[in-house]
């Protein structure tokens with residue numbers, strides 16, 4: 001059975017949880033608190049040299065890192081990652097967008113606001129990070145104004161990857177009020193069979 005090393009309040013980890021729940025794939029969850037520095041200890045680095053969660057133990061002693069790579073692995077052969085060549089690449093297109101243009105801003109704004117102390121020097125980054133977060137949301141809004149889901153009008157791992165931090169954007173002070181198509185898409189994602197919400201921040 002799969003074992004996921006993850007922190008439940010991390011959007012990157014929640015992507016894996018949501019996909020496995022919706023696919024009905026059994027798994028074990030090992031909660032890892034990144035704030036303790038455990039992911040940078042030698043024992044963890046032996047499993048993931050990049051020292052981050054999520055991490056999937058797909059076969060005993062064999063690990064796969066990077067949330068979106070894990071989504072591709074667990075969704076392979078299911079309707080969540082279509083077989084057709086172009087659709088498959090379009091799913092990847094949005095997942096790369098998520099990692100390069102979206103997560104570094106939408107997730108980082110939330111991380112600074114929710115995980116770091118109120119007087120942390122990284123708070124100074126917030127205005128720029130939020131500006132870039134809004135640029136990413138504007139890209140999504142344009143696409144979702146014309147499409148029900150990101151690819152082929154079917155729910156896929158591209159939606160899971162982008163939902164994880166988008167729905168929690170306001171926790172980073174990134175308001176969703178100006179994005180009606182994105183807000184409607186969030187509601188469609190939440191209406192999917194076997195949807196589970198992300199564990200709320202304490």
Ligand SMILES: N[C@@H](CCC(=O)N[C@@H](CS)C(=O)NCC(=O)O)C(=O)O
Pocket residue numbers: 010011012013034039040051052053054065066067068099
């Ligand atoms: N690109 C990676 C990012 C993973 C990542 O940044 N994970 C954070 C939690 S959301 C982490 O493990 N941070 C611990 C650290 O940097 O020490 C992915 O999508 O899995």
